[in-house]
Amino acid sequence: MTEPDAQTEPPTTGDALRHLAVVAVTLVAFAVATYLVPAFADMRPWVPGEPVPLASLFTPAEELFAFAGTGNTGEAVSGDASEELGAAVAANLGEEDDTDAEPPEDRVRIAPSEYAGIETRIEDPSGRGMAPFYAALRRTALEEENALTRITHYGDSTIATDLVTHTVRRRMQRRFGDGGHGFILVSKGYLPYRHRDIVHRASDEWSLREITRNHDPAGLYGLGGIQFRGAPGATASFATVDEGPVGERVSRFEIWYQRHRRGGDIHFYVDAGSRQVLETRSEVTADAVHRIDVADGPHRLRVQFGGHGQSRLYGVVLEREGPGVVYDSIGLVGARAARLLNFDAEHVAGQLERRGTDLLILGFGGNEASDAIQRDRYEEDFRRVIQRMRAGREDLGCLVFAPLDQAERDSRGRIQTMATMHDIVAAQRAAAFASGCAFFDTWTAMGGEGAMETWYQSRPRLAMADFRHATPAGYEVIGNLFYKALLAGFAEHLGDASDR
Known part of the structure; x- marks a missing residue:
């Protein structure tokens, strides 16, 4: 029968400190090595231009939560914002x-105060x-x-x-x-496309032929770079806004489209009016614009696929007389x-x-x-x-x-x-x-x-x-x-x- 081993002495505080010192020296040596060995450059704990490590622990709370104003509040922008953002x-x-x-009475005179606060011209x-x-x-x-x-x-x-x-x-x-609002595409399709100061809605039945993907060999994409082809159920509407600084009135709509040999019909409605038909069939492929004059004021135009062929639309324009x-x-x-x-x-x-x-x-x-x-x-x-x-x-x-x-x-x-x-x-x-x-x-x-x-x-x-x-x-x-x-x-x- 063998004698039991002697009881191991518990580690002392001195031992713990020695171990901690070894770890600390190892870490410091590795940190120094990152500055000496180019291959370790990405592991450097700090490089010029970066915040000093742990400095944020000693930053007053009011500095951490300072911010550069808020959008559309009319509040004055702080000096800190000018220093931070320029x-x-x-x-x-x-x-x-x-x-x-209100717009100035003399619209031709541009006061310097109107363009104050810019550095790039x-x-x-x-x-x-x-x-x-x-x-x-x-x-x-x-x-x-x-x-x-x-x-x-x-x-x-x-x-x-x-x-x-x-x-x-x-x-x-x-x-x-x-x-007036100007030109707008028929539909956004799957694209993140949206216009402001206009009420624009469209169904999902429009197919897109995009210039960014070179979908059309003939290069006929319309002003907006996208040609829209209708299918049964395809519809889109364009209307003035009920209230806003601009966009409340229109005096003409324009439907921009393509005439071609297989052209189909485009149906359109102004406000609560009856259906009108725009035929797009032609022996010669050509761009066309159909103008619809209305009394200056709030209006809505709705267009939809009318069948009897293939309709190709580019977009719609909303304008006023000026x-x-x-x-x-x-x-x-x-x-x-x-x-x-x-x-x-x-x-x-x-x-x-x-x-x-x-x-x-x-x-x-x-x-x-x-x-x-x-x-x-x-x-x-x-x-x-x-x-x-x-x-x-x-x-x-x-x-x-x-x-x-x-x-x-x-x-x-x-x-x-x-x-x-x-x-x-x-x-x-x-x-x-x-x-x-x-x-x-x-x-x-x-x-x-x-x-x-x-x-x-x-x-x-x-x-x-x-x-x-x-x-x-x-x-x-x-x-x-x-x-x-x-x-x-x-x-x-x-x-x-x-x-x-």
Whole structure:
């Protein structure tokens, strides 16, 4: 029989401290190694530019919960917001609730206070990009009979829900007159598409042929880049709003569609009126517009598939006689600028000419930020897009609207501006100037590199968690900045005109 082992001595406090010291030294050694061995760089506990570890434990609570104002409250923006977001962004955050304000008696005079609070202005070194638009806007401001100024803004998901564009539309229409809502697609289909200051509904029976997917070999997509084909049960309605700062009245509807050999009927109803039939069959394929005049006031148009063939619709326009401003928002979800090359050149030129557009805006680049961009090639492609859309017309104003900051998380989880942004913005500016177009540097206006991180961390939050899109409050800021830039440019144009 063996003797039992001696009883093990319990660990002492000294032993515990020695073990803790070993662990601490090991951790410190590993931390130091991350700075000495490049392969361990992502494991470094801290790098310049990051908050000091555990510093938040010693931050006063009032600093943790400070925020940069709230949207549409009319509250003054704090000095902290100006420091965090930049003076221009902070000055245009959640402000400009001028829906009850009366337009100035002298609409031609632009007071400096109307465009105060911006740092980024429209760049137009040739003067050719904005001249047609400013000339049209001057006629509107002078309240000449039937003087409508029309803007057609193409873009990606930044404008697909009409947040940037509806901000500018509202403010332009309050300032210069409500010329009507403008062009709207027949249906949103499966796309996140929505317009403000209009009542728009559509059934699910419409099929979409999209320019972004190059569905139509002939390139006949209509002004909005989507051709809609009806089926039994397909219906859509377009109406003025019951109450709002704009959008309460309309004096004409236009149905934009295609005539072709297998064309079917389109039925439409105005208000509670009887059915009217629009036949679209023709031996020659051609674009067409059917105009419906109504007494200026609240109205509703309903269109539906009428059978007897295939109906192909592009969209509906709501306008008034003027004077006023019309702002078409054409958001193509997921689009890159080069997708516009899928338009048949003659077709899109005819659509823009028929629309009477005074300023063509091209706002792309957000989706391209994920691509392997070669600056020279991208610039060349963008110049081709401008040529396709403007078709060499000097009477058509042209402006390139740079993308918002695009960001992603790096290997350390930090939010970083995507490396392609510099090349995209530089290439777009160069393409615009080479084509006689103006340029608005949206990226710089919102703060430039690192802006998406700042916007995401601000309160109210101005950027979405995907770091590619803004929140409604953020899009409102962009809309305010762009509206004021348009006013500043117009004021300069009026000054130059008075000197001649």
